[in-house]
Amino acid sequence: MGFSWVNIIALAQFENRKMLYKNPNAPIEKRIADLMKRMTIEEKVGQLNQLNAGTLTGPAAPLGNKAPVMQEIRDGKVGSYLNLEGAAYTLKHQKVAVEESRLGIPLLFAKDVIHGYKTIFPIPLAEACSWDLKAIEQNASVASAEATAAGLHWTFAPMCDISTDPRWGRVMEGAGEDPYLGGLIGAARVRGFQGDLSDGKHLMACVKHFAAYGAVEAGKEYGHVDVSRFALWNKYLPPYKAAIEAGAATIMNSFNVFEGVPSTANVYLNKTILKDKFKFKGFAISDWDTYTEMINHGYAANNQDALAKAINGGGMMEMNSSISIQYLPQLIKEGKVSIKVLDEAVKRILYYKFKLGLFDNSYRYSNEAREKSESLSASNRAIARKAACSSMVLLKNEKELLPLKTNTKVALIGYYAKSKADMFDFWVAKGDYNQAVSMFEGLSAKFPNLKYSEGYSSDATTTDSLINAALEVAKNADVLLVNIGLSGNKAGEDRSLANIKIPLGQQRLLTELRKTGKPIVALVSSGRPMVLTQITGLADAILQCWIPGTETGNALADVLTGAYNPSAKTVMSFPVDEGQIPVYYNYFNTGRPTSADGSGNWFARYRDIPNEALFPFGYGLSYTTFAYSDLKTDKTTFSKSDIVNVNITVKNTGKYDGGEVVQLYIRDLAASYIRPVKELKAFEKVALKVGEEKQVRFALTANDFSFYDMDGNTLLESGDFEIYVGGSSSNVSKFDLKLIK
Ligand code: GLC
Numbered sequence: 001m002g003f004s005w006v007n008i009i010a011l012a013q014f015e016n017r018k019m020l021y022k023n024p025n026a027p028i029e030k031r032i033a034d035l036m037k038r039m040t041i042e043e044k045v046g047q048l049n050q051l052n053a054g055t056l057t058g059p060a061a062p063l064g065n066k067a068p069v070m071q072e073i074r075d076g077k078v079g080s081y082l083n084l085e086g087a088a089y090t091l092k093h094q095k096v097a098v099e100e101s102r103l104g105i106p107l108l109f110a111k112d113v114i115h116g117y118k119t120i121f122p123i124p125l126a127e128a129c130s131w132d133l134k135a136i137e138q139n140a141s142v143a144s145a146e147a148t149a150a151g152l153h154w155t156f157a158p159m160c161d162i163s164t165d166p167r168w169g170r171v172m173e174g175a176g177e178d179p180y181l182g183g184l185i186g187a188a189r190v191r192g193f194q195g196d197l198s199d200g201k202h203l204m205a206c207v208k209h210f211a212a213y214g215a216v217e218a219g220k221e222y223g224h225v226d227v228s229r230f231a232l233w234n235k236y237l238p239p240y241k242a243a244i245e246a247g248a249a250t251i252m253n254s255f256n257v258f259e260g261v262p263s264t265a266n267v268y269l270n271k272t273i274l275k276d277k278f279k280f281k282g283f284a285i286s287d288w289d290t291y292t293e294m295i296n297h298g299y300a301a302n303n304q305d306a307l308a309k310a311i312n313g314g315g316m317m318e319m320n321s322s323i324s325i326q327y328l329p330q331l332i333k334e335g336k337v338s339i340k341v342l343d344e345a346v347k348r349i350l351y352y353k354f355k356l357g358l359f360d361n362s363y364r365y366s367n368e369a370r371e372k373s374e375s376l377s378a379s380n381r382a383i384a385r386k387a388a389c390s391s392m393v394l395l396k397n398e399k400e401l402l403p404l405k406t407n408t409k410v411a412l413i414g415y416y417a418k419s420k421a422d423m424f425d426f427w428v429a430k431g432d433y434n435q436a437v438s439m440f441e442g443l444s445a446k447f448p449n450l451k452y453s454e455g456y457s458s459d460a461t462t463t464d465s466l467i468n469a470a471l472e473v474a475k476n477a478d479v480l481l482v483n484i485g486l487s488g489n490k491a492g493e494d495r496s497l498a499n500i501k502i503p504l505g506q507q508r509l510l511t512e513l514r515k516t517g518k519p520i521v522a523l524v525s526s527g528r529p530m531v532l533t534q535i536t537g538l539a540d541a542i543l544q545c546w547i548p549g550t551e552t553g554n555a556l557a558d559v560l561t562g563a564y565n566p567s568a569k570t571v572m573s574f575p576v577d578e579g580q581i582p583v584y585y586n587y588f589n590t591g592r593p594t595s596a597d598g599s600g601n602w603f604a605r606y607r608d609i610p611n612e613a614l615f616p617f618g619y620g621l622s623y624t625t626f627a628y629s630d631l632k633t634d635k636t637t638f639s640k641s642d643i644v645n646v647n648i649t650v651k652n653t654g655k656y657d658g659g660e661v662v663q664l665y666i667r668d669l670a671a672s673y674i675r676p677v678k679e680l681k682a683f684e685k686v687a688l689k690v691g692e693e694k695q696v697r698f699a700l701t702a703n704d705f706s707f708y709d710m711d712g713n714t715l716l717e718s719g720d721f722e723i724y725v726g727g728s729s730s731n732v733s734k735f736d737l738k739l740i741k
Contacts, residue, residue, distance in 0.1 A: 022104075024360040031359070032350045036343060038103060041329045044346045047079035048317050049325045050110070050285065054083030057112065057493070058288030058320060068093055073107070074100045077325055079349060080108035080154075080317065085430065090151025091366035098362045105350075106358035109365075113155035113193075113203065113429050114173055115139075117146035118375035119550050120424065120431035121384050123491065123527055124159065124189075126391035126546030128175040129568040129620070131661045131685050133188040139387050140192025142380050143429075144203045149370035150430070153356055154204040156252060158189035160239035161209055164582035166572065167219030169495025172425060172527035172547065174214065176571025177584045177617055179235055180680045183242030190246040197249070197355055200364040204352060207243040209254030209287060211269050212236040216256060219581065221496040225256035230673060232258070233708035241278055249282045249352055253315070255290055261313075262297050264290040265306075270314025277712055283348035285317040286310065292321040303327060308336045316345035376435055381551055388548035388555030389564035390659075394621040395532070395542040395574075401519050402541050403562030403623055403656075404479060410447045411473045412440060413455040413513070414483030414506075416525050422458065425527055425547045426492030435550060439483055439523065442553020446561055451477060458487070460503035467512050474516050481560070482510060483523045484535065488547045491527020500578060501531040510538040523556065529574040533614055544570065562623060567659030567685070569620035569728065573613035580609055585617035585729035586676035612730065618663050618680070619728040624654030624690065628662075628733060631725055637738040640716060644700040644737065648725045650686060651693035661685045662696045665724040665732065666705060671717050675707060678729055698725075705739060 020026050021035035036044070052058075053068050072078050073096045084090060090109050097107045115121040121139050130136065140158075147155065159173040162182055175185035186207065195202035212232060216223035227236065244251070251274065253263040263269055264286055274280045291310045292303060300306035303323045308331055310318070318324045331337040357364060374380070394402070404410065416422045417439040424433040444450050453473040456462040474480050484506040490497065501507075502524075513520060522539035524530065527547050536542065543566070548555055558564040575583045592603040594611045605611045627650070634645040650662055664682040668675040681704040684696050700723075706716040718739045726732030 022359065028351060028354045031354055032347055035103065035105070035350060036346060039346070041332060041339070041342070043076040043103065044342055045324055045328045046076040047105070047346045047349050048328070049078050049322060050080040050082055050317050050319045051078055051322065052083055052320045053081045054085070057083070070096050073097050076101050076103065076105065078107065080110055082110050082319065084109050085111055085150050085152055087149065087151050087366040087368040087371040091363055094151070094362055094366065106353055106362045108154055108353065109152050110154035110156060111147065111152050111429055112157065112427055113143050113147045113152065114157050114159070114427035116143045116384065116431055116549060117150065117429045118431060119146060119380040119384050120428050120436070122388050122391040122548045123172040123425055123546055125172050125174060125176060125527065125572065126548065127387055128181070128185050128571045129393055129546070130387070130390035131181070131569060131683060132390055133184055135387060135390065136185055137188040137192035138383060140189045141195065141202070142383055144193050144195070145201050146374045146380065147203055147429070148201050148365050149367050149374045151366035152203060153358070153365055154206065154250065155193055156206045156208060157193065158186045158205065158243060159208050160186040160243050161212070161214035162236050162239060163214030164573070164584040165216070165219035166500055166528040166530070166575065167496055167498060167578065167581060168214065168216060169221060169490070169492050169497070169527070170214070171572060172491040173427065175239070177573060178571065178586065178680050179238035181571060182239035186239045186243035187246035190243050190248045194247060194249065200357065200361075204249035204356070205243070206250040206252050206285065207240050207248045208252035210240055210251050210263060210274065211254060212258060213254035213256050219496050221494050222255050225258065227258070229710040233710065233712045237273070244278050244280050251280065251282060251284050252287055253284060253290060255287055255293070257297065262290065262294050262299050264294060264315055265299065265309040265313030267313050273712065274314065281348070283316045283345065283352070284314060286315055286319050288319050289321040291315065291318050291323055304331065307331060311337050311341055317349060376550070384549055385551035385555050385558070388551050389558050391546055391548065391568055392555070392559050392566055393544040393568040393570050394566040395544055395615055396536065396539065397621055397623070398540040400623070401479070402521065402560060404560055406446050406561055407449065408447060409449040409476060409478045410443070410481050411477035412443055412450055412452045412481045412483070413470045413473065413509070414523070415454045415456050415458055416485065416487060417483035417523070418452065418454070419458065422487035422489065423525065423547065423552055425488040426495065431550065437551055437553035439553050439556050442555070442557040443481070443560070446557040455482065455509045456503070456505045460486070460505050462505035462509050467509055470509060471512060471516065474513055474518055477518060480513055480516070480518050480520045481523055482513060482520055482539070483525060484510065485525035485530060486527070488525070488527065491547055498578065500528060502535050507534050510535055514538045521560070529570065529572050531575055531577055533576050536614070562656065565623045565656050565658040566620065567622060567661070569618050569661045570615055571617065573617050574615040576609045576614045580606065583613045585613070586678055586680070588674050589677050616728060616730045618661070619730065622654070622656070622658040622660065624652055624656040624658040626660045626688070626727060627651045627653045628726060631733045631735060633723070633735060633737065636736065637740050639740055640702045646698040646700060646723060646725065647695050648733070649693055649695050650688065652688035652690055655690060657687070657689045659685055659687050660727055663726060663729065664698050665729065667722040667724070668705065668707070669720045669722065671707070671719065672715065673707065673709065678724060
């Protein structure tokens with residue numbers, strides 16, 4: 001009897017039913033259970049192993065960071081690769097995993113797609129200054145579209161670390177100093193990166209670095225962290241929590257310790273908080289080598305001890321150090337790690353491989369055609385350009401020097417203004433600075449009378465001849481545009497700086513140019529708030545450009561010509577001096593608060609510098625002006641079930657249409673734990689035409705007045721509150737409110 005097609009299909013379906021995990025119609029949970037029944041311990045452990053296959057983003061470990069070995073993939077020894085990207089290259093390796101390994105379990109390909117993949121957006125700190133959550137979500141979505149076309153499934157972003165120390169190089173990756181805003185932005189980035197993970201064009205997000213990495217002592221990279229549970233719950237955890245609640249698939253532990261125990265193995269962080277309190281259902285990945293680094297920390301005696309502590313402390317997937325694959329089967333045999341713990345980790349990892357559709361359409365992400373059409377597309381560049389425009393913070397604009405008419409004779413001075421390499425930062429994935437638009441290119445296209453001079457060298461030092469050349473160019477100019485600050489490659493990981501003043505050579509250059517009496521615009525390039533105190537008097541206008549990415553020059557031209565009216569507000573305070581750090585708006589009053597006018601004695605202050613930030617959180621100018629009036633609320637006392645409606649009228653009283661971020665802060669005057677002098681609790685970005693006014697409404701609920709105790713319990717206590725509303729944390733109107741039981 002000949003075999004009919006019907007028999008063959010029936011047999012295949014029978015086979016498939018037997019291999020339930022391969023049945024796309026079966027529920028994911030059943031497919032996982034079926035697959036795990038078939039896996040050996042070694043194959044399970046293989047899922048925990050992530051190897052680095054390309055760019056080094058940490059010290060090269062003995063076993064890590066080598067070109068992928070196909071036999072390892074065939075043997076099921078690798079669950080994921082970091083820095084293995086490209087449609088063709090990922091396809092080649094995925095095929096081996098799916099078609100040549102015993103169970104055909106696909107690989108996860110991950111990369112730090114922090115602010116773009118090929119089209120590079122402004123650094124996250126800059127993007128946060130837009131306060132535009134929709135745009136931030138869209139930016140992440142564009143990054144995902146480009147990265148997934150190149151075969152990537154997973155980004156190690158958003159970074160949700162709160163930091164108040166601009167000496168730390170990684171402030172560039174976050175969303176500034178405020179927990180509430182940091183949480184909203186972290187959640188927006190998760191939504192943008194992930195979508196619902198169903199279309200093959202979105203990446204799994206990774207909330208990092210859990211937890212409180214931004215609290216490193218003195219901003220020193222990889223430094224010691226010692227924060228209280230009070231600070232942990234009220235300052236550091238909220239952004240991670242918000243990003244997890246937004247559905248983040250994964251989380252990454254931090255390099256630092258909490259209460260003397262490395263985050264990697266910290267049961268309080270990974271079980272009490274992450275699993276029990278936050279109900280996190282995704283999977284955790286270690287940061288680079290943090291398993292074996294517990295030996296350096298003095299928390300583990302050797303690799304086996306480190307591995308047992310990591311896995312028993314909540315560790316799941318291991319990045320780069322590869323000790324799970326070496327020692328975990330033995331530790332399980334010895335009973336030092338339970339098979340249940342291993343199974344839980346593997347189950348969570350497999351869930352996302354199924355969720356991404358990798359078992360059913362394993363090659364959907366490695367799409368060469370899409371890789372070509374998506375990358376650096378005109379629409380992606382346009383979105384990046386708008387993101388860059390809305391990230392630049394106008395810090396000063398004396399005598400309305402800006403915006404400039406395009407027929408203005410401008411002198412553009414500064415080495416970095418023409419250097420493409422120096423305008424990209426450490427975390428630019430596959431961004432190519434040669435594809436970027438430099439300040440020089442963007443401005444030359446708009447200002448036909450532009451003349452250029454270097455002014456200083458690549459290391460920011462200057463010489464008499466460089467200064468004289470700049471003075472020569474300045475002679476025939478109406479306005480001097482002077483790009484100062486740091487190269488983009490001084491921003492990011494392992495880039496902490498003790499000195500964050502404007503480099504002396506640039507200060508000298510500005511001083512000499514100031515003597516010409518010509519109007520000066522300082523264009524500050526940096527991945528952190530620098531100390532600008534020494535140059536504020538040397539420039540009539542100051543624009544904090546941050547590190548704006550691929551569309552730098554076009555965006556800068558849009559802002560300087562007024563095609564885009566700056567609307568950004570800084571999300572991180574600018575210190576007067578390094579000695580003032582940490583300086584932040586939501587500080588605590590202390591028992592001897594700094595007196596407003598600094599008069600008298602015996603109060604919290606420095607004797608040798610001002611006690612306020614040079615530019616505070618929430619501050620940013622526009623080319624127009626805004627007037628606030630009619631601040632009112634519908635009640636002066638409220639109970640826990642009430643909504644407190646706050647209204648304020650904002651009017652555009654200047655000469656340009658513009659955007660304003662209206663901010664609402666509260667202060668709890670007396671509580672069972674001290675509360676900051678201000679806490680951001682709401683904001684709205686409004687667009688106002690010249691002369692237009694709008695009533696902005698905020699609806700406050702009891703949640704806005706609550707805080708956490710040391711164990712993460714929410715407290716809401718009756719008493720007196722102050723409500724502040726305005727255009728920056730330091731320029732607000734106030735009214736009083738009383739919460740009654
Ligand atoms: C780095 C960073 C982390 C990054 C990882 C992979 O050390 O701390 O943020 O995602 O390694 O590159």
